[in-house]
Amino acid sequence: MPAISRVVVPWAALSSLAVATAAGYFNDTSVCADSKGMEKCFAKAEKSYANCITGNCSGGSKSCYDSCNGDALCMATKCPNLGVDCINACGCVRATDQIDCTASSCWNQVYSCEYQQTAQDVLNLCLNFDMDQIPFWPAPAEAAGGCSCNIGDVARKEVQISAQLTECSNNKTNLNKMTEVGDMTNYAQACICCAESAIISAIWNVCPNTKPSEIGADYWYDAFLRPHHWDECGPYLEKYDCGSDLGFAAESAGDTHTFPKPNNLPKNGTETLFNTGGVLSTPVSGATFTWTDGLLLHAITAASTNNVVSVTGTVIGVQVASATATATGTSATKAGGAIVYSPPTWAGAGMAGILALVIV
Ligand SMILES: *[C@@H]1O[C@H](CO)[C@@H](O)[C@H](O)[C@H]1NC(C)=O
Ligand SMILES: *[C@@H]1O[C@H](CO)[C@@H](O)[C@H](O)[C@H]1NC(C)=O
Numbered sequence: 001m002p003a004i005s006r007v008v009v010p011w012a013a014l015s016s017l018a019v020a021t022a023a024g025y026f027n028d029t030s031v032c033a034d035s036k037g038m039e040k041c042f043a044k045a046e047k048s049y050a051n052c053i054t055g056n057c058s059g060g061s062k063s064c065y066d067s068c069n070g071d072a073l074c075m076a077t078k079c080p081n082l083g084v085d086c087i088n089a090c091g092c093v094r095a096t097d098q099i100d101c102t103a104s105s106c107w108n109q110v111y112s113c114e115y116q117q118t119a120q121d122v123l124n125l126c127l128n129f130d131m132d133q134i135p136f137w138p139a140p141a142e143a144a145g146g147c148s149c150n151i152g153d154v155a156r157k158e159v160q161i162s163a164q165l166t167e168c169s170n171n172k173t174n175l176n177k178m179t180e181v182g183d184m185t186n187y188a189q190a191c192i193c194c195a196e197s198a199i200i201s202a203i204w205n206v207c208p209n210t211k212p213s214e215i216g217a218d219y220w221y222d223a224f225l226r227p228h229h230w231d232e233c234g235p236y237l238e239k240y241d242c243g244s245d246l247g248f249a250a251e252s253a254g255d256t257h258t259f260p261k262p263n264n265l266p267k268n269g270t271e272t273l274f275n276t277g278g279v280l281s282t283p284v285s286g287a288t289f290t291w292t293d294g295l296l297l298h299a300i301t302a303a304s305t306n307n308v309v310s311v312t313g314t315v316i317g318v319q320v321a322s323a324t325a326t327a328t329g330t331s332a333t334k335a336g337g338a339i340v341y342s343p344p345t346w347a348g349a350g351m352a353g354i355l356a357l358v359i360v
C-alpha cells in the first residue's frame with residue numbers, strides 16, 4: 001500500500017502576490033474604438049477595486065490605499081493586515097471588469113498585448129478560473145492586431161502542466177511500484193521538478209524572442225519555483241523521465257519535450273512585448289455577446305464609434321470602425337447575481353501553487 005494517499009495541488013500561492021498594474025495595461029486609450037468609454041469604464045473598475053480593498057479586506061483603510069495609489073505590492077508590504085489573498089481577490093474582480101471594459105469599448109484591441117496581459121491577470125488572480133471562458137483568449141495565431149507573443153498559448157501550457165503535476169503525484173502505476181517511503185518522497189519531488197522544468201520550457205520556448213520577465217517568469221519563480229526547491233532539481237531531472245514515465249510530454253499535459261535543468265536554462269529572449277499591427281474593424285463576437293465567469297453572466301455590447309483608430313505596428317488598412325453596433329458609450333454590464341468577495345472562499349487565489357502532501 002502506498003503511504004501517499006493523496007497529493008493536493010491547489011492553485012494557490014499563499015504567500016505570493018500576483019501583481020497587476022494599477023492603471024491597467026492600456027496606457028494609451030486613443031487606440032480604442034471608444035476611448036472615452038474605455039477611460040470611464042477603467043476609472044469605474046478602479047473605484048470598485050478601491051472600495052473592495054477598503055471595505056472588504058480586514059484593516060483596509062483609505063489612507064493605505066491612497067498612500068500606495070492602489071499598487072498591490074505596496075499595499076501588501078505597507079499594510080500586511082489586508083492579506084494577500086484579499087488583495088488578489090479584489091484584483092481578480094478588477095481584472096474581469098477590465099475585460100468587460102475592453103470587450104465593449106476597445107473591442108478593436110482584443111488580441112493586443114494589453115488585453116492578453118489583462119487576461120493573464122484574471123488567471124493569476126482568480127481562483128480556479130476556467131481559462132476557456134475568457135473571451136478572445138487565447139488569440140488565434142496571426143490575429144490582426146495581435147501581440148508579438150501569444151501569451152494565451154503560454155498560459156494554456158501552464159494550466160495543463162499544473163494539472164499534470166496533480167496527475168503525476170497521484171499516478172497509481174508509478175506509486176504502486178514503490179515500497180519505501182523514501183522512494184515516494186523522491187517521486188513526489190520529481191513530479192514537482194518536472195512541472196517546474198516544464199513551466200520554464202513553456203515560458204522560454206513558446207516565445208523564444210520575448211524577455212521571460214514579460215510573460216510571467218518572475219511570478220512563477222517567486223510563487224512556485226523558488227519555494228519548491230527548483231535550484232535542487234538537477235539530480236531529479238537526471239534520474240526521472242519527465243516526458244514519458246511522469247507524463248509531461250502528453251499533448252494534454254502541456255506537450256513538453258525539453259526539460260531544462262536549473263544550471264542549464266535556455267537563453268533569455270530580449271524583446272519586450274509589442275503589437276504586430278493589423279486592424280480589427282468589426283467586433284469579433286458581433287455587436288453583443290455574453291460570457292460567464294462561474295455563475296456570473298457578463299453581457300457585452302460593443303460600443304459604436306466613428307473613431308478612426310490608429311494602431312501601433314504595421315497598419316494593414318485604414319479603419320473606420322462602427323456599423324454593426326448600435327449602442328454608444330460603454331455598456332459592459334453584469335447580470336445574474338452579485339460578486340461575493342469573502343476571503344475564505346478566495347483563500348489562495350492565484351495560479352502558481354503550493355503543494356500539500358497528505359501522508360497517512
Ligand atoms: C505606453 O507604454 C509603452 C510601452 O511600455 C511606452 O513605450 C509608451 O511610451 C507608453 N505611452 C504612454 C502614453 O505612456
Ligand atoms: C465588498 O466591497 C463591495 C464594493 O466593492 C461592497 O459592495 C460589498 O458590500 C463589500 N462586502 C463586504 C463584506 O464588505
Ligand SMILES: *[C@@H]1O[C@H](CO)[C@@H](O)[C@H](O)[C@H]1NC(C)=O
Pocket residue numbers: 212213217218268
Ligand atoms: C533571464 O530571465 C530571468 C527571468 O526574468 C532572470 O531572472 C534572469 O536574470 C535573466 N538572465 C539573464 C542572463 O539576463
Ligand SMILES: *[C@@H]1O[C@H](CO)[C@@H](O)[C@H](O)[C@H]1NC(C)=O
Pocket residue numbers: 167168171172173174244245246247248
Ligand atoms: C502514469 O505513469 C505511467 C507509467 O510511468 C505513464 O505511462 C502514464 O502516462 C502516467 N499517467 C499519467 C496520467 O500521467
